[in-house]
Amino acid sequence: MDIDHKFAFQLDWNLLRTFLVIAEEQSITRAAHRLLRGQPAVTQALQRLEAELGCKLAERGKGAFRLTAAGRKLQAEARRLFDGVAQLPETIGQLQNELSGDVRLLVATYVVTPLLDDLLAEFARSHPKVRFSIRVETSSEVIRDIRERQATLGICLVSREFPDLEYTHMYREFFGFFCGRTHPLFGRDNLKMDDLRPYPSVAFDTEEIDNALQQIVMLRSAWGLTRVVAGRSSQLEEVRRMVMCGMGIGAFPIHVVQDSVERGLLWRLPPYEDPPEVDIFLTVNPRKHMNRAETQFLADLTRAIRHTPLEERTYRG
CATH class of the missing domain: 3.40.190.290 (D-Maltodextrin-Binding Protein; domain 2)
Structure with a gap:
């Protein structure tokens, strides 16, 4: 198994979902509220994903939040992945015409x-x-x-x-x-x-x-x-x-x-x-x-x- 497949199998995909909500909300606090999770848990998820990828995904400070270049790229790719997953019921479920x-x-x-x-x-x-x-x-x-x-x-x-x-x-x-x-x-x-x-x-x-x-x-x-x-x-x-x-x-x-x-x-x-x-x-x-x-x-x-x-x-x- 090559390194790319190992990463895909070992990655906690919930981290990607959490990151996508953070990126869309442009705020850890608002993302936590939307995900019905505590703010420390959402912050920890972002830090784990940054550790997995070996790069900084967002710059955070008092009242400020900005995705890095890597963060914006990951947001676009994560959205594409989740769009594909969202289409699975429709793709597989062509049994129904509705x-x-x-x-x-x-x-x-x-x-x-x-x-x-x-x-x-x-x-x-x-x-x-x-x-x-x-x-x-x-x-x-x-x-x-x-x-x-x-x-x-x-x-x-x-x-x-x-x-x-x-x-x-x-x-x-x-x-x-x-x-x-x-x-x-x-x-x-x-x-x-x-x-x-x-x-x-x-x-x-x-x-x-x-x-x-x-x-x-x-x-x-x-x-x-x-x-x-x-x-x-x-x-x-x-x-x-x-x-x-x-x-x-x-x-x-x-x-x-x-x-x-x-x-x-x-x-x-x-x-x-x-x-x-x-x-x-x-x-x-x-x-x-x-x-x-x-x-x-x-x-x-x-x-x-x-x-x-x-x-x-x-x-x-």
Whole structure:
């Protein structure tokens, strides 16, 4: 028996499962909670795996956790292995025709579209044995994880197209500026962009000049709205929270926060005409092996996008 087979037979595969949860949660504490185990036991499992492999898998400190290069590589390989194991019941159980399996979906924080909601509802009714795992990440994290084959599908903004991925234009949305009801501009009509200049901003972490939100960044910059940034977050709900608390002016997809406007929690600010537009894409890694459920869901979603005219996939608010 060669050395590779010895390692495979001697390795405690539960260590890999524990590591995968640690890597996904980016935290020993959260991994322990998810695994229903004590934190010392999870820490010991990580240390045992590092000893088995002879390398450091994660850098840990006070309030910080980061996978090493070896850890990220192991995460990708462990996910591939566990995806294969997860498919065994389906592979062996082709005796039954009913569709089953797991669909892993990554979405950016501000993805709101009836295309996805309607398909999820219909798919769940038609295939009750299919299980979904939906994770919210920044668009750059979605692209990274799809490239590393850690999930099946990604829905996000795209600032740069990688040749190893496939992109389908899913929908178009428009961003507007908003303030909360304690803000001095709340309730005022016929404002001009100059009226916004004296006030601080609240921004997404991803508002950079070289990414998909560059139109919002350029608009802020052109009107001098970037001098004071009172708060930042990668999550739409937290940016909205800060704006509603009166910390500053924030940019949101108009259709996403329409309900908050109607409830009197947010107030629309200029520009009222020709607001910045942003395209959202369905992103797939063609090299990732998909189970039957993933293949069917991707086919159904792609079909729904292509059979819906772009105008109906454009949300102006």
